[in-house]
Amino acid sequence: MRIKAISVSLLLGIFLLHSNISNASASIDSSAFIKVYEDSMKSLQHIRINAFNDKDKDTANAKMVRLMKKALSLPGSFNYPFDSLTTIGVVMSPDKQFRIITWDVPRSGCNFEYYGFIQSYNARKKKYNLFVLEDHRADISNPRTGICSASKWIGMLYYKVIKEKNSNFYTLLAWQGYNKMITCKIIDVLTFNAEGTPSFGKSVYQKLPTVFKNNPKRIVFEYSAEVTMSLKYDAAKKLDNI
Numbered sequence: 001m002r003i004k005a006i007s008v009s010l011l012l013g014i015f016l017l018h019s020n021i022s023n024a025s026a027s028i029d030s031s032a033f034i035k036v037y038e039d040s041m042k043s044l045q046h047i048r049i050n051a052f053n054d055k056d057k058d059t060a061n062a063k064m065v066r067l068m069k070k071a072l073s074l075p076g077s078f079n080y081p082f083d084s085l086t087t088i089g090v091v092m093s094p095d096k097q098f099r100i101i102t103w104d105v106p107r108s109g110c111n112f113e114y115y116g117f118i119q120s121y122n123a124r125k126k127k128y129n130l131f132v133l134e135d136h137r138a139d140i141s142n143p144r145t146g147i148c149s150a151s152k153w154i155g156m157l158y159y160k161v162i163k164e165k166n167s168n169f170y171t172l173l174a175w176q177g178y179n180k181m182i183t184c185k186i187i188d189v190l191t192f193n194a195e196g197t198p199s200f201g202k203s204v205y206q207k208l209p210t211v212f213k214n215n216p217k218r219i220v221f222e223y224s225a226e227v228t229m230s231l232k233y234d235a236a237k238k239l240d241n242i
Contacts, residue, residue, distance in 0.1 A: 039084075057107075068117065098198075145216060147199060160172070169202055172188040174188060177225075
């Protein structure tokens with residue numbers, strides 16, 4: 001087993017060195033190398049969720065974040081599915097311009113922390129970008145009105161990306177486990193500036209019920225963790241169904 005591990009490490013090192021020297025493009029197929037990282041993350045994902053204490057969860061998750069960042073930094077990684085990582089969400093935009101990868105770490109206090117990445121394609125610069133999503137919910141006083149960056153993100157798990165024709169933004173549907181009492185479903189908005197930098201939150205909602213005050217940047221539905229709420233997109237009617 002040790003010889004095999006050393007061989008894999010050497011193989012990855014040679015590949016990455018060659019990629020740097022040759023300035024490899026995103027079209028290179030590096031799936032075999034990404035799978036090495038995926039296999040390592042496969043065991044870590046269960047520790048991240050099921051470990052008996054938060055310290056072990058944090059250790060496993062920190063390794064998983066590092067491995068995922070390395071995997072997503074490899075050329076050709078944009079279309080790699082990560083099928084064996086069943087506890088993470090991988091959602092591609094309808095126009096194939098970006099995808100969001102998110103997951104959570106359940107805490108012993110019955111709350112959650114969230115982690116993730118955005119991989120996007122900048123058509124103007126003809127290059128792929130990678131952004132780390134950093135959960136700063138504790139620093140955001142009003143999640144309904146705040147505009148957030150990748151480095152100051154309201155953590156959640158995305159399960160749907162919607163893009164209307166000719167619109168300059170994406171609508172995101174998400175789940176957020178808040179604590180043992182409250183769960184949330186969220187409608188958020190994602191935009192990219194000319195440099196390809198993502199931003200969350202935008203006032204695009206029309207004819208909202210009066211309960212949604214102060215021109216919200218995102219819609220947050222809070223409900224008891226003991227009940228179930230469905231939030232889906234009806235493509236035929238172009239409506240979010242609750």
